[in-house]
Amino acid sequence: xxxxxxxxxxxxxxxxxxxxxxxxxxxxxxxxxxxxxxxxxxxxxxxxxxxxxxxxxxxxxxxxxxxxxxxxxxxxxxxxxxxxxxxxxxxxxxxxxxxxxxxxxxxxxxxxxxxxxxxxxxxxxxxxxxxxxxxxxxxxxxxxxxxxxxxxxxxxxxxxxxxxxxxxxxxxxxxxxxxxxxxxxxxxxxxxxxxxxxxxxxxxxxxxxxxxxxxxxxxxxxxxxxxxxxxxxxxxxxxxxxxxxxxxxxxxxxxxxxxxxxxxxxxxxxxxxxxxxxxxxxxxxxxxxxxxxxxxxxxxxxxxxxxxxxxxxxxxxxxxxxxxx
Numbered sequence: 001x002x003x004x005x006x007x008x009x010x011x012x013x014x015x016x017x018x019x020x021x022x023x024x025x026x027x028x029x030x031x032x033x034x035x036x037x038x039x040x041x042x043x044x045x046x047x048x049x050x051x052x053x054x055x056x057x058x059x060x061x062x063x064x065x066x067x068x069x070x071x072x073x074x075x076x077x078x079x080x081x082x083x084x085x086x087x088x089x090x091x092x093x094x095x096x097x098x099x100x101x102x103x104x105x106x107x108x109x110x111x112x113x114x115x116x117x118x119x120x121x122x123x124x125x126x127x128x129x130x131x132x133x134x135x136x137x138x139x140x141x142x143x144x145x146x147x148x149x150x151x152x153x154x155x156x157x158x159x160x161x162x163x164x165x166x167x168x169x170x171x172x173x174x175x176x177x178x179x180x181x182x183x184x185x186x187x188x189x190x191x192x193x194x195x196x197x198x199x200x201x202x203x204x205x206x207x208x209x210x211x212x213x214x215x216x217x218x219x220x221x222x223x224x225x226x227x228x229x230x231x232x233x234x235x236x237x238x239x240x241x242x243x244x245x246x247x248x249x250x251x252x253x254x255x256x257x258x259x260x261x262x263x264x265x266x267x268x269x270x271x272x273x274x275x276x277x278x279x280x281x282x283x284x285x286x287x288x289x290x291x292x293x294x295x296x297x298x299x300x301x302x303x304x305x306x307x308x309x310x311x312x313x314x315x316x317x318x319x320x321x322x323x324x325x
Contacts, residue, residue, distance in 0.1 A: 002249050003105070003240060015063040022057045022064045028151060038064070042151070044133035049073070054135060069105075071135045076114045083114060086255060086286030087236065091115040092122075096233035096258070097190040099177070101202045106238050107251055108199045109135050112173060115197060119143060119171060128169035130160040132176070143171075150175075161185040165192070174198040180215045187224075190231040204290065204313070205235040205256040205278065206271040229266040233258045239290070241297075241311055244304045252297060252311060254278065254290045275313070291318050298322070 013021070019035065025045040026032050043055040045068065053068040078087050090098055098115075100108045113136045116127060120143045127143050132150035139145075146167070154160040157174060158181040164172050165188075177183050177198050190196045202208040209228060216224050237254040256262060256278050265274055281287035291312050298308040312318035 002242065002247070018064050018066060022066055025053070025055050025066065025068065026057065035064075042133055044071075044135070044149075052135070052137070054133060071109070073137075075117045075136050075138060076110050078114045078118055081110060081114050081251070083111065083251070084253065084255065084286060084288070086257065087111075087115060088118055089286065090234040090236070090257065091118045093195050093233045095190060095193050095195055097186065097228075097231045098195070098197045098233050099200050099208055099235045100197070101200045101204070101208050101235060101237040102239060103201065103203070106240050108238065111236060111238065111251075112197055112199065116145075116171070116173060120145065123170075125170035126168055127171040127173065128164050128167060129173040130154070130157055130164065130175060131173070132157070135175075157182045158185060161189065165189060165194075169194060171195045171197070176200075177212070183212055183215060187227050187231055191227065195233075202237070203239075204237045204254050204275075206274050208235050208237070209266055209271040209274075225266055225269060229263040232266065237290070239311055241303050241307050244301055244307075250297060250302050252290055252293050252303075253288065254293070255286065255288050257281065257285045257287050259285060289313070291321065294318065295322060 023032055023035060025043060026041065027043050031038060031041050038057065038059065040058040043057065044052060045055050046052045051073055052071040054071060056067045058065055100111050102108050116138065119125060119127060120138060120141045123143060125143045127145045129147045131147065134147050134149045138147065148154050148160055150156060157178060161174060161182060162185055172189055172194050174186055174196060177186060177200050186196050186198060200208050200211060202211050212228060213221050213224050235256045239252045240249045241252055243250050256274060259281060261277050262274065265271065265277060275289055278287045279289045279292060282292060294308040294312055297303045298305060309315045309318060
């Protein structure tokens with residue numbers, strides 16, 4: 001509940017009960033038929049009119065366990081989530097790569113969905129999503145949206161992405177950048193006139209760039225930096241923090257937008273120095289560092305000082321900046 005694990009006030013599930021739950025929420029009949037040998041399985045489950053769930057079934061100490069994470073029925077909007085207006089500009093790019101980053105459970109899927117929702121309501125485009133599993137279910141508004149799921153619809157991200165280049169999409173949503181092949185094809189798609197949106201499990205812009213470069217062989221990394229410098233339109237890195245009221249959570253964002261300076265820093269292997277560039281680009285380009293947003297959230301009373309300090313990139317620097325701001 002709001003990021004805190006709490007016990008249910010009900011009878012504990014026994015192994016047989018959990019197996020029945022797993023069978024109920026699995027959507028692949030072939031996997032169901034092999035339930036006694038399943039070691040892990042991704043799926044989705046829907047309760048019409050209530051919510052959908054991301055499902056992971058796994059085996060621990062010989063028995064099955066299930067994790068179900070809620071996906072609301074309603075597609076979130078950028079305004080409804082209280083996200084900065086610059087995300088609308090980022091979503092309006094005609095081509096390039098946009099990455100939403102953060103730890104598991106930090107709200108990346110909701111942010112991506114709000115950007116797809118914005119495009120769907122403002123542009124007449126073909127949007128193709130490749131997900132594992134499908135999360136938010138979109139309805140066509142101005143755009144035509146095709147949604148493909150790993151398993152039922154396609155074998156893996158790399159195969160689906162390669163096929164996507166022949167499916168005439170304008171926008172491609174890739175659920176996750178998992179491996180070298182997926183990253184390479186996503187870069188190619190962004191270089192050939194598509195807007196590609198995806199997620200990476202990294203904490204900020206500099207680590208995101210370094211992670212993407214590091215998965216390639218050493219002899220290819222200089223070229224990959226050049227490609228990223230040209231294609232990377234923005235990174236949106238986020239963390240969910242408890243509200244000062246103790247009820248609910250709010251999101252803290254680092255936003256980096258492509259500029260000539262950002263491009264040059266990526267080319268020159270100076271990603272670690274991007275924090276200063278981000279902070280200086282706030283007024284002109286809508287960029288912001290985590291510490292800048294944490295200061296804003298603290299001054300607005302949305303989070304406590306302790307929460308802000310614990311989430312700051314450098315708590316001591318954050319405290320000094322707060323005192324002299």
